[in-house]
Amino acid sequence: MSEQLLQLSGVTLGFAGNTVLQGVDFTVEAGRIASLIGPNGAGKTSLFNCITGFYKPQQGAITFDGRAMLPLKPFQVTQAGIARTFQNLRLFRGMSVLENVMSGQHCRTKAGAIAAIFRPASQRREEAKIEQVASECLRFVGVDAADWHREATTLAYGHQRRVEIARALATEPQLLLLDEPAAGLTKSEKEELTALITSIRDERGVAVLLIEHDTGLVMSISEKVSVLDHGVLIAEGTPVEIQNNPKVIEAYLGSEDAEDALAL
Numbered sequence: 001m002s003e004q005l006l007q008l009s010g011v012t013l014g015f016a017g018n019t020v021l022q023g024v025d026f027t028v029e030a031g032r033i034a035s036l037i038g039p040n041g042a043g044k045t046s047l048f049n050c051i052t053g054f055y056k057p058q059q060g061a062i063t064f065d066g067r068a069m070l071p072l073k074p075f076q077v078t079q080a081g082i083a084r085t086f087q088n089l090r091l092f093r094g095m096s097v098l099e100n101v102m103s104g105q106h107c108r109t110k111a112g113a114i115a116a117i118f119r120p121a122s123q124r125r126e127e128a129k130i131e132q133v134a135s136e137c138l139r140f141v142g143v144d145a146a147d148w149h150r151e152a153t154t155l156a157y158g159h160q161r162r163v164e165i166a167r168a169l170a171t172e173p174q175l176l177l178l179d180e181p182a183a184g185l186t187k188s189e190k191e192e193l194t195a196l197i198t199s200i201r202d203e204r205g206v207a208v209l210l211i212e213h214d215t216g217l218v219m220s221i222s223e224k225v226s227v228l229d230h231g232v233l234i235a236e237g238t239p240v241e242i243q244n245n246p247k248v249i250e251a252y253l254g255s256e257d258a259e260d261a262l263a264l
């Protein structure tokens with residue numbers, strides 16, 4: 001597979017005269033792992049917010065699977081096949097691990113409020129299917145069934161991250177956006193995350209777009225790396241091309257140690 005799944009052209013976003021994204025052209029191919037890197041404040045999360053309908057750019061176009069995304073609200077973008085996780089965990093408090101993941105399926109269900117109250121057979125069948133999909137997603141990300149009925153926010157941090165990924169997978173996406181999934185993880189948890197992201201692509205055929213400061217992880221799994229600096233896409237290429245690109249090295253110099261930042 002190599003067709004373009006997500007396409008951004010000329011995406012420009014600003015807040016009160018402060019330009020955050022400037023004419024960004026960007027693509028993600030179906031079934032591939034792509035990464036977006038760049039110094040702090042470069043505009044990476046803002047780009048995710050534009051793709052997922054949380055922010056509306058002043059200029060440009062975003063198409064997904066041939067369909068215009070900018071007119072859509074965030075839940076419609078999810079229905080269209082784009083799921084995301086957040087930089088800071090956003091699991092629902094007071095809900096179990098399983099309930100959190102089941103909530104991801106709601107964008108795929110038909111039953112309305114009346115059916116939820118009277119629970120006809122069709123509603124019960126749908127609920128059973130939701131639970132089955134959620135269970136399968138939890139097994140896939142490696143959360144132990146013994147933890148499924150615990151309140152999600154009481155799990156260890158690394159496991160909460162997995163539950164968030166399971167909830168995103170439960171929406172049945174074609175594209176998964178992960179915003180700094182390795183933040184706060186230990187070295188061995190990062191290795192497990194690397195294996196999980198690879199299996200999301202290989203076993204589920206889901207394309208992954210990753211924002212990540214751990215460039216060692218980025219360089220080890222990405223087929224394409226794109227670099228944002230001050231809202232401008234300054235480079236795109238394979239991990240090796242990016243590590244050797246003078247513009248990229250310059251963007252990182254002054255903010256951090258370029259050698260560490262680019263895993264040279």
Ligand SMILES: Nc1ncnc2c1ncn2[C@@H]1O[C@H](COP(=O)(O)OP(=O)(O)OP(=O)(O)O)[C@@H](O)[C@H]1O
Binds near residue numbers: 038040
């Ligand atoms: N809702 C908003 N209102 C005003 N400014 C915003 C808003 N959202 C983002 N920005 C600004 O956009 C710029 C880019 O922020 P963004 O979070 O997208 O960067 P980032 O590359 O994801 O940074 P980091 O790596 O630190 O998470 C920042 O200057 C930020 O203050």
